[in-house]
Amino acid sequence: MEHLLETIGRNMFAIFGVMALGAAALMVAFRSAVHSVLAFLFAMLCIAGCFLALEAEFLGMAQILVYAGGIVVLFLFVVMLVEMSKKKEKEVFQLQSRYAVAAVLIGAAVFVGVFRKVIFGTASPEALVLRPELAEGLNVARQNAQAVSRSLFADYLLPFEILSVILLVALVGAVVLAKTERV
Amino acid sequence: MPTPTLTQSIVITLIQCVLVVAFVFVVVPLTVFAERKVLGYLQQRLGSTRVASGHIGITGWMNRGMWKMGRVPVLSYWRGIPGLVADVLKLILKEDILPAKADKFVFFIAPALSMVAAVVVFAAVSFVPGTFFTLPSWFPYVGGLPVSGGIADVNVGLLWILGVASVGVYGIVLAGWASNSKYPLLGGLRSAAQMVSYEVPLALSLLAPVVLSGSLNFGEMSSRMAIGLPAWALAPQILGFLIYLTCGFAETNRLPFDMPEAENELVAGFHTEYSGMKFGFFYLAEYINMTVVAALASGFFLGGPWLLPFGLQGLVNPYLPAFLSWFGEPHAIFFVVKIIFILFTYIWVRGTIPRYRYDQVMSVAWKYLIPMTLFNLLLAAVVRCFAV
Numbered sequence: 001m002e003h004l005l006e007t008i009g010r011n012m013f014a015i016f017g018v019m020a021l022g023a024a025a026l027m028v029a030f031r032s033a034v035h036s037v038l039a040f041l042f043a044m045l046c047i048a049g050c051f052l053a054l055e056a057e058f059l060g061m062a063q064i065l066v067y068a069g070g071i072v073v074l075f076l077f078v079v080m081l082v083e084m085s086k087k088k089e090k091e092v093f094q095l096q097s098r099y100a101v102a103a104v105l106i107g108a109a110v111f112v113g114v115f116r117k118v119i120f121g122t123a124s125p126e127a128l129v130l131r132p133e134l135a136e137g138l139n140v141a142r143q144n145a146q147a148v149s150r151s152l153f154a155d156y157l158l159p160f161e162i163l164s165v166i167l168l169v170a171l172v173g174a175v176v177l178a179k180t181e182r183v
Numbered sequence: 184m185p186t187p188t189l190t191q192s193i194v195i196t197l198i199q200c201v202l203v204v205a206f207v208f209v210v211v212p213l214t215v216f217a218e219r220k221v222l223g224y225l226q227q228r229l230g231s232t233r234v235a236s237g238h239i240g241i242t243g244w245m246n247r248g249m250w251k252m253g254r255v256p257v258l259s260y261w262r263g264i265p266g267l268v269a270d271v272l273k274l275i276l277k278e279d280i281l282p283a284k285a286d287k288f289v290f291f292i293a294p295a296l297s298m299v300a301a302v303v304v305f306a307a308v309s310f311v312p313g314t315f316f317t318l319p320s321w322f323p324y325v326g327g328l329p330v331s332g333g334i335a336d337v338n339v340g341l342l343w344i345l346g347v348a349s350v351g352v353y354g355i356v357l358a359g360w361a362s363n364s365k366y367p368l369l370g371g372l373r374s375a376a377q378m379v380s381y382e383v384p385l386a387l388s389l390l391a392p393v394v395l396s397g398s399l400n401f402g403e404m405s406s407r408m409a410i411g412l413p414a415w416a417l418a419p420q421i422l423g424f425l426i427y428l429t430c431g432f433a434e435t436n437r438l439p440f441d442m443p444e445a446e447n448e449l450v451a452g453f454h455t456e457y458s459g460m461k462f463g464f465f466y467l468a469e470y471i472n473m474t475v476v477a478a479l480a481s482g483f484f485l486g487g488p489w490l491l492p493f494g495l496q497g498l499v500n501p502y503l504p505a506f507l508s509w510f511g512e513p514h515a516i517f518f519v520v521k522i523i524f525i526l527f528t529y530i531w532v533r534g535t536i537p538r539y540r541y542d543q544v545m546s547v548a549w550k551y552l553i554p555m556t557l558f559n560l561l562l563a564a565v566v567r568c569f570a571v
Binding site for chain 1: 288339352
């Protein structure tokens with residue numbers, strides 16, 4: 001029993017990862033858009049589980065809060081309003097396999113290009129985890145949140161701010177595109 | 184104190200889960216009963232009295248005696264309690280109707296989602312700091328081990344609570360969509376917009392305690408808010424409490440903000456097509472959500488397991504005479520009493536304030552509550568900067 005539980009505990013990341021991949025596959029496979037959104041939600045929760053298995057509690061909770069609680073709800077909000085029985089919407093949502101294949105190919109190429117070094121290159125001299133003295137006792141997560149905030153607001157402040165400006169541009173752009181002229 | 188093995192700690196966690204679920208399932212039916220009674224008295228009637236122990240039970244006998252003497256019996260406060268059993272039986276035994284055009288899977292999973300999201304929030308709620316009680320040594324397998332006051336003492340407890348509570352929106356939205364009928368869809372859409380909007384001031388109003396206490400752990404936050412703050416911190420705490428409670432009413436779809444149901448506009452809103460125990464799950468989830476909001480409000484603002492609210496305990500404790508020291512310590516009973524008080528406030532407000540119009544609901548959230556929470560956050564930051 002003890003041994004079994006320990007084995008499960010060690011392999012939590014793999015378990016959640018496989019579940020997330022399965023849910024993502026289901027999301028692509030489902031015909032109904034709402035079912036796809038549900039599978040996407042499940043995949044997001046599983047990714048939060050992956051973060052938790054890596055002892056990155058803050059990221060895991062942020063994943064649940066932002067993706068599962070915010071973004072996917074808005075997806076659902078949009079999808080619910082679209083009636084899938086009409087042919088036009090069906091074309092928009094379901095019959096785009098040509099574009100989808102092209103997008104997947106481009107994505108795969110980018111993925112291979114970016115992660116080639118990570119996958120086949122030499123291992124970095126330091127392991128990419130929190131330092132063990134930070135991960136001791138009950139202080140893990142507080143250090144975790146602090147570590148995240150330190151790297152965001154001290155080490156990588158400029159990229160972080162540039163990213164937020166890009167997000168702002170996207171937001172304003174969406175408002176401009178969505179706004180119709182009032183007569 | 185022996186260190187528990189992995190299996191033992193999992194068993195202890197299961198015991199805690201059973202205790203918390205038992206707590207929830209004791210509080211919720213009593214709240215339902217209290218709602219009938221308190222609402223009845225607010226509207227100058229007796230509330231539910233019909234299903235009582237009748238002629239054979241002791242309350243029925245004493246009540247009959249008092250009626251014969253020509254007085255309204257005191258015990259009629261408690262008449263109707265057996266009606267709770269009748270309610271549950273009715274929910275379980277009723278026919279479970281599946282609308283012909285409904286999306287079966289989503290229709291089935293929506294009540295489960297809202298129920299699970301409501302209960303799971305309690306994982307991060309700490310009822311009392313440190314050890315709640317130690318299991319007696321005769322207890323099989325886990326005898327002599329301590330049971331702590333919360334299930335999971337995670338250091339991002341607040342984020343867990345907010346995140347899982349926001350997953351509860353899916354239950355309502357999906358129920359509205361899956362019923363494939365216009366009133367539920369309208370209710371679902373309204374609630375999606377309302378709950379997503381009110382999540383913003385809700386989370387912002389909880390940021391003030393985070394700033395003041397410098398932690399995200401539920402137990403740590405509640406103890407620092409209760410005994411670790413100077414008198415200056417009263418202002419952001421009281422303002423934050425009022426804002427949080429308002430947002431909590433909106434998040435749980437209670438009466439001043441019950442847009443998703445709004446029975447005289449939308450029949451019953453998102454659960455119009457539900458019957459039997461599936462409806463029962465929504466009903467339970469609503470009351471469990473109320474309990475969750477009450478637990479958070481009492482944990483962060485009303486002092487949690489300490490007696491006095493708004494951090495007054497920390498100011499009073501140094502002057503507390505020795506024979507009153509029991510009142511200066513944290514006890515789970517104080518926490519539970521505060522939860523019950525806020526649940527009463529829910530019913531009180533429901534009997535007092537009429538429903539907002541839909542555009543008013545939205546403008547309250549975006550035009551008033553969010554600026555107020557931002558101001559409150561600023562206040563908390565000032566207090567944190569200069570006084571803590």
